[in-house]
Amino acid sequence: MNLAHPAAFSAFRELLSHGAIMGNRTPLCDGLTLHADPALQLGGEWRSPSGRVLELALRPRAAGAWLGLHLALDLPDLAGLRFLGLAARAVAPDEVLIRACLRSGLPEGGFRDHFMPRHWLAHDEAATHHDLIHLPSQNALPVQAPWRELVLFLPCRPLDLHLHDLAILSA
Amino acid sequence: MTAPASLALSVVIPCHNDAGTLAPLLAALARLGPVVEVIVIDDASSPPLHGADLLAAAGPEARAMAPGWLRLLRQPRPLGAGAARNLGLTLVTAPHVIFLDADDMVMPDLAHLARDLAQDPTARSFDFCIFQHHDTRGDQERLWGQRPFDDRLWRQAGLAHGALNAVGADQAAALVQTANYPWNKIYRTAFLRGKGIGCTPLMVHNDVELHWRSFLLADRIIASDRIGVVHVVRHHGNRLTNRHTAERLRLFPVLDALAEEIALSDRPALAQAFNSFVWGLTDWIGAHLPPEDRPALRAHATRFWLTRTPPAQRRALRADRGALLDRLGIG
Numbered sequence: 244m245n246l247a248h249p250a251a252f253s254a255f256r257e258l259l260s261h262g263a264i265m266g267n268r269t270p271l272c273d274g275l276t277l278h279a280d281p282a283l284q285l286g287g288e289w290r291s292p293s294g295r296v297l298e299l300a301l302r303p304r305a306a307g308a309w310l311g312l313h314l315a316l317d318l319p320d321l322a323g324l325r326f327l328g329l330a331a332r333a334v335a336p337d338e339v340l341i342r343a344c345l346r347s348g349l350p351e352g353g354f355r356d357h358f359m360p361r362h363w364l365a366h367d368e369a370a371t372h373h374d375l376i377h378l379p380s381q382n383a384l385p386v387q388a389p390w391r392e393l394v395l396f397l398p399c400r401p402l403d404l405h406l407h408d409l410a411i412l413s414a
Numbered sequence: 415m416t417a418p419a420s421l422a423l424s425v426v427i428p429c430h431n432d433a434g435t436l437a438p439l440l441a442a443l444a445r446l447g448p449v450v451e452v453i454v455i456d457d458a459s460s461p462p463l464h465g466a467d468l469l470a471a472a473g474p475e476a477r478a479m480a481p482g483w484l485r486l487l488r489q490p491r492p493l494g495a496g497a498a499r500n501l502g503l504t505l506v507t508a509p510h511v512i513f514l515d516a517d518d519m520v521m522p523d524l525a526h527l528a529r530d531l532a533q534d535p536t537a538r539s540f541d542f543c544i545f546q547h548h549d550t551r552g553d554q555e556r557l558w559g560q561r562p563f564d565d566r567l568w569r570q571a572g573l574a575h576g577a578l579n580a581v582g583a584d585q586a587a588a589l590v591q592t593a594n595y596p597w598n599k600i601y602r603t604a605f606l607r608g609k610g611i612g613c614t615p616l617m618v619h620n621d622v623e624l625h626w627r628s629f630l631l632a633d634r635i636i637a638s639d640r641i642g643v644v645h646v647v648r649h650h651g652n653r654l655t656n657r658h659t660a661e662r663l664r665l666f667p668v669l670d671a672l673a674e675e676i677a678l679s680d681r682p683a684l685a686q687a688f689n690s691f692v693w694g695l696t697d698w699i700g701a702h703l704p705p706e707d708r709p710a711l712r713a714h715a716t717r718f719w720l721t722r723t724p725p726a727q728r729r730a731l732r733a734d735r736g737a738l739l740d741r742l743g744i745g
Binding site: 298405 | 522
């Protein structure tokens with residue numbers, strides 16, 4: 244597991260917790276945060292059932308440009324790795340298109356995003372999704388980075404998404 | 415990390431000559447976590463079940479459970495699963511109970527559900543929680559989960575997704591039409607005892623009464639999309655499900671009593687759902703009954719039509735299920 248806070252994520256996944264969506268930044272557990280464009284005036288609720296990751300009910304009150312679930316990774320150095328990706332299981336009553344991305348912090352500040360090659364459509368049947376980046380063929384991906392995240396970009400509209408499981412894959 | 419709070423579950427299992435499937439179920443229940451006692455009612459198996467043999471066959475985890483974890487009682491003659499479940503319920507000491515068949519298999523999500531129910535304020539003081547299951551009839555089609563008929567009703571109720579959802583009255587009127595299984599619900603033991611809810615002591619259809627009276631009398635129902643149990647369906651063999659004899663007609667007095675009780679409850683959606691259920695069940699019984707027993711079925715059905723089916727429901731049935739009525743010789 245290449246999570247920055249594996250124990251916190253594991254406890255979050257195993258224990259029931261819930262709360263309200265709090266505007267542009269909702270911390271869910273150490274290393275897992277929902278970030279939203281403040282313009283969205285995002286409201287809603289979240290719940291993490293026992294043994295599952297997250298049930299999100301997101302209710303923006305206005306239009307906005309971005310909305311993402313950020314999972315901190317412990318991957319400062321990708322040297323020696325050939326593949327990096329995710330495996331997940333999700334369901335959504337109404338279809339939700341998710342774009343998964345590896346975000347690498349830059350030493351001079353800012354970040355660079357590398358999107359996973361596949362689109363991920365959560366739909367009305369619980370389904371497994373997996374996707375991988377082939378690292379040696381990504382010349383613009385920083386091999387060393389001060390920090391990294393997996394970002395799951397979500398549509399900026401009202402949505403319900405149940406993320407039953409999520410794992411980071413590397414080889 | 416300390417173990418999260420969980421419901422304490424008692425499991426009641428009727429068993430008639432099913433020791434072979436019971437052993438892996440006991441092993442899984444021992445591994446599951448929240449199961450504090452298992453009450454097996456041996457419904458006159460031949461040879462009789464022995465607790466020590468069952469635990470030995472179930473493996474080290476079951477043998478390591480606390481003394482008294484497995485309680486075994488025997489009915490000297492076969493009375494069916496309903497009578498066995500009722501006897502088991504009288505012995506339950508845990509605050510919550512689940513009825514399983516001896517050839518069911520529990521899934522890890524049942525333990526997660528027990529934790530959610532213990533911890534989530536949504537579930538406070540629930541009377542029963544209905545959860546989803548996998549039916550082995552889907553295996554050949556590589557389908558995981560419930561049969562399409564039940565799945566459609568969960569979706570109709572808007573409850574197809576979510577680890578815990580409170581069930582409103584309209585949603586209950588949809589969910590109550592799912593197959594009348596006893597093993598897809600976690601019950602609050604005091605709810606069943608306090609309301610006098612149990613199974614019908616018949617060899618077949620024992621679970622209709624448990625299912626409908628639970629929905630009728632519950633103040634608080636929870637639904638979960640978790641697949642907690644795998645239910646094995648065998649189309650052949652000596653299973654009671656495959657017994658198609660006139661004893662199925664003994665259900666009709668039970669249906670009469672249920673119709674009466676539901677009518678008195680002033681819950682028209684539930685009453686309509688029950689009436690519709692009775693006609694579907696009657697049609698199913700008729701399709702499997704030997705020809706010599708069909709006149710008796712028709713007599714029961716005619717009486718139910720005349721005494722328990724309101725005019726508006728008759729019109730709806732004629733319009734929507736005319737072929738069913740024709741098959742039964744009704745209307």
